[in-house]
Amino acid sequence: MAPPALQWCPDWTPEHRRAIDLFADKRNLFVTGSAGTGKTLLLNHLISLAGTVGVHCTALTGLAALNIRGTTLHKFAGCGLARGDADYLFRNMSYCTKGRWRSARVLFIDEVSMLDADFFEKLDRLARRVRMSPHELFGGIQLVMVGDFFQLPPVGQVAMDGSGGQKRMLFESPAFRDDGVCKILPHEDCAPDNLALVGDPLHRDRKADLKPVTVRMLLAAINAWCLKPFEETTNYHHFIDYHGQAPCMEAIEMVKLTKVFRQKEPELVGLLEAVRLGRVERRHLDVLDALQRPLDADDIRPTKLYPLNSMVDAENARRLAGEECSGPPVTYEALDAGKQPDLKYLIKNCPAAEILVLRVGAQVIHTVNHPSHPDVVNGSRGVVTGFTPDGLPRVKYAACSMDVVTHRWDHCPSPHSTAVTASRTQLPLRLGWSISIHRSQGMSIDFLEVFLDKIFGDGMAYVALSRSTSLAGLRVHSSHVLLERLTANPAVVAFDESM
Numbered sequence: 001m002a003p004p005a006l007q008w009c010p011d012w013t014p015e016h017r018r019a020i021d022l023f024a025d026k027r028n029l030f031v032t033g034s035a036g037t038g039k040t041l042l043l044n045h046l047i048s049l050a051g052t053v054g055v056h057c058t059a060l061t062g063l064a065a066l067n068i069r070g071t072t073l074h075k076f077a078g079c080g081l082a083r084g085d086a087d088y089l090f091r092n093m094s095y096c097t098k099g100r101w102r103s104a105r106v107l108f109i110d111e112v113s114m115l116d117a118d119f120f121e122k123l124d125r126l127a128r129r130v131r132m133s134p135h136e137l138f139g140g141i142q143l144v145m146v147g148d149f150f151q152l153p154p155v156g157q158v159a160m161d162g163s164g165g166q167k168r169m170l171f172e173s174p175a176f177r178d179d180g181v182c183k184i185l186p187h188e189d190c191a192p193d194n195l196a197l198v199g200d201p202l203h204r205d206r207k208a209d210l211k212p213v214t215v216r217m218l219l220a221a222i223n224a225w226c227l228k229p230f231e232e233t234t235n236y237h238h239f240i241d242y243h244g245q246a247p248c249m250e251a252i253e254m255v256k257l258t259k260v261f262r263q264k265e266p267e268l269v270g271l272l273e274a275v276r277l278g279r280v281e282r283r284h285l286d287v288l289d290a291l292q293r294p295l296d297a298d299d300i301r302p303t304k305l306y307p308l309n310s311m312v313d314a315e316n317a318r319r320l321a322g323e324e325c326s327g328p329p330v331t332y333e334a335l336d337a338g339k340q341p342d343l344k345y346l347i348k349n350c351p352a353a354e355i356l357v358l359r360v361g362a363q364v365i366h367t368v369n370h371p372s373h374p375d376v377v378n379g380s381r382g383v384v385t386g387f388t389p390d391g392l393p394r395v396k397y398a399a400c401s402m403d404v405v406t407h408r409w410d411h412c413p414s415p416h417s418t419a420v421t422a423s424r425t426q427l428p429l430r431l432g433w434s435i436s437i438h439r440s441q442g443m444s445i446d447f448l449e450v451f452l453d454k455i456f457g458d459g460m461a462y463v464a465l466s467r468s469t470s471l472a473g474l475r476v477h478s479s480h481v482l483l484e485r486l487t488a489n490p491a492v493v494a495f496d497e498s499m
């Protein structure tokens with residue numbers, strides 16, 4: 001079963017169309033763009049076009065994976081936490097996992113900003129090896145990666161190479177991006193001293209360390225592999241892959257979506273773009289200051305975005321028991337089915353709680369996109385106004401009121417598969433007084449309060465603020481030390497400018 005088909009027609013921009021054409025042309029793709037430019041919508045469309053055989057939908061978090069009826073990339077890869085080199089992972093890979101890699105035709109990866117370069121390179125090596133196709137990126141699987149590097153970075157900051165440094169972001173991998181510089185990258189077993197990057201001005205000094213005979217050998221090797229003779233000054237477009245075996249010829253096509261759909265007001269779009277790029281000026285701070293006022297909310301109260309889960313749980317429990325709710329609590333128990341370990345995996349990543357308790361007056365947040373109502377999406381805010389005789393909650397959203405029916409989250413071997421191996425059926429609602437910033441990634445939230453003072457790390461303020469859909473529905477809490485917190489990773493800025 002593919003993701004539910006939309007019953008309304010998105011307004012595809014020329015950029016969206018280019019991505020659709022490139023996908024149909026079987027090109028490797030990286031789709032990026034600011035929050036709310038329709039990356040997820042496009043991804044779901046591409047998945048629906050992908051056919052049924054050998055298609056794998058993955059994301060870096062289980063929550064995002066479920067939204068595209070997929071699994072985490074780690075689960076797809078079947079190599080646990082990917083400790084050890086590609087050879088080791090290959091030797092320890094199950095027969096079933098090897099079969100999955102070999103039959104894969106298209107691999108979708110959502111939230112790619114959270115994928116670090118080391119893991120990507122390791123998977124690339126593994127894919128080449130298991131598919132016995134050493135000369136093709138990911139062994140010839142068509143890659144479709146979607147994400148925004150200005151949003152949440154890879155989880156766990158420390159690199160695995162023992163350097164104590166930060167994890168490299170995906171775009172820092174030469175396997176991800178051919179930057180026009182001819183390179184020889186080391187086999188992963190090579191000692192760092194054997195590393196030779198030829199033609200890259202940054203590494204020219206290193207070349208001086210190499211013996212002349214080595215340089216001659218390297219250049220001869222490049223000339224044998226490349227289509228045109230290599231000259232050191234040439235911006236050559238192919239690089240020798242890190243097995244040192246052959247040039248990697250496939251480019252990853254980059255598509256940048258620029259039209260923001262989530263927000264309509266130019267002032268809000270401008271503010272968010274300034275925060276995204278870490279280019280906040282006085283005028284943006286003035287807008288943020290003006291947003292510190294209480295929100296004009298009637299019975300739908302704003303959702304508070306907190307950086308920590310413990311703050312979220314405490315707030316929701318306190319408010320549910322408080323005076324703003326009335327009547328007895330109504331408990332909804334999830335209906336789970338399926339076999340282990342798939343069921344355990346589904347439960348861990350599902351946005352639906354096993355037990356959901358609601359009362360009249362409870363603030364809720366819708367957790368899936370409604371297939372026929374474009375205004376009720378993953379993140380829409382509402383309030384419980386009553387219960388039907390059948391016991392379903394009546395929820396008033398900003399756009400409409402509806403009796404909310406249960407939704408089934410499925411775990412399937414592939415997005416088009418009818419063979420569901422585990423499922424949870426529950427109302428697509430969470431308590432909505434507060435939510436964590438990490439959980440909010442991907443949502444559009446109508447009424448929102450953001451606590452900027454508690455924010456840590458690049459991208460977090462941007463993710464939080466960019467969930468809002470309008471200035472009228474956004475409140476900011478912060479002291480005046482904002483500027484320090486509204487930073488962007490300079491490497492991401494440089495990559496974005498180079499696109």
Ligand SMILES: Nc1ncnc2c1ncn2[C@@H]1O[C@H](COP(=O)(O)OP(=O)(O)OP(=O)(O)O)[C@@H](O)[C@H]1O
Nearest residue numbers: 010011012034035036037038039040041261262442
């Ligand atoms: N082409 C489009 N036409 C009409 N509405 C669109 C289009 N693209 C996106 N939208 C709407 O804009 C909102 C945000 O879209 P979407 O979640 O796909 O953006 P995104 O780029 O994935 O955002 P984020 O980076 O925050 O996850 C959704 O409500 C979606 O329905």
